[in-house]
Amino acid sequence: MAIVDVTVIPVGTDSPSVSSYVADVYRVLQKYEEEGKIRYQLTPMNTIIEGELPVLFEVIQAMHEVPFEQGLARVCTSIRIDDRRDKQRKMEDKVERVMEQIKGQ
């Protein structure tokens, strides 16, 4: 299981607001979550997704296609992958582990 954060930036939108695109990106995420393939979390800056890496690449590509489907000609997508294979971790474990460290000091 890897965790990724993804930001999809539609370019040439005419307006500084891009929330309409984000709503359709959300539908992609919901579909994959309902199929039990990923878990995800919206944050003020990006979407964080947990799942098997090949599935995550599939989801990221589907998210990246959304603004093109809506008629835009350019999309800039930025992705960070954090992939740790010596132990199983869920998204919430990472924040918890940091909070424990903080309290332990």
Add this chain to the structure above:
Amino acid sequence: MAIVDVTVIPVGTDSPSVSSYVADVYRVLQKYEEEGKIRYQLTPMNTIIEGELPVLFEVIQAMHEVPFEQGLARVCTSIRIDDRRDKQRKMEDKVERVMEQIKGQ
């Protein structure tokens, strides 16, 4: 007010776990928050910070110094800035705005 997300990756840590560094990074954030200069949020992949851009750069630099202070020789830090100046937005507004779009559809 801009919003940024920041990931500090210590390189050459000997172990795949880096949560001890993150705890000290957290102390930096807490100090700036107590001074009323920023608001922040820990996520499973990064730290999201809201504040005036020059202050944010100062905070990011302080976060980036933490692993060096702990004896490491290399740090890779990754930053995304989202800066919108036609209206005031807080971190939580961005997620809310997307949720409204989703429900409105």
Add this chain to the structure above:
Amino acid sequence: MAIVDVTVIPVGTDSPSVSSYVADVYRVLQKYEEEGKIRYQLTPMNTIIEGELPVLFEVIQAMHEVPFEQGLARVCTSIRIDDRRDKQRKMEDKVERVMEQIKGQ
């Protein structure tokens, strides 16, 4: 054709130097280039790759696997995708276009 830049950061390497991993990542790139599937360029900060998006995701995943194959337990990979579909562009066109703009001013 999309263009991406990719940084693969092995975590827990014991040493701040990671160039041995980069050399094996290079072999992955060379294989795909010889098959005529991508064009790429090494820079001091990342690898820039040009190709069809599904192929690029395949290449990125292969690059990301390299440090695991060498025994590491954690890899952080960072990717930016720039995908423009209203016209064909090659990597070198983007820099040229900027240089023209600069001279034209």
Add this chain to the structure above:
Amino acid sequence: MAIVDVTVIPVGTDSPSVSSYVADVYRVLQKYEEEGKIRYQLTPMNTIIEGELPVLFEVIQAMHEVPFEQGLARVCTSIRIDDRRDKQRKMEDKVERVMEQIKGQ
């Protein structure tokens, strides 16, 4: 000396082409280079800059301001910092070191 790569994405540009903004960003870089404060390199995906970290943050902020000065209301800037303090490295050393590793194998 640290090395960074920077991508400035103007949002709400009306057109998918953003090269006019990049040209003005270039002027910022040239000014700092002429003052001997940085060295830089344009690539098809980003600008790579070498210099002292506090100077780099100053340059990045100046680059990020360019689209606002041209009337845009939103800018998304993405930055990767690679900072290694156990030895002096120049931008070109990083690529050379990888090429040596490749030939040595």
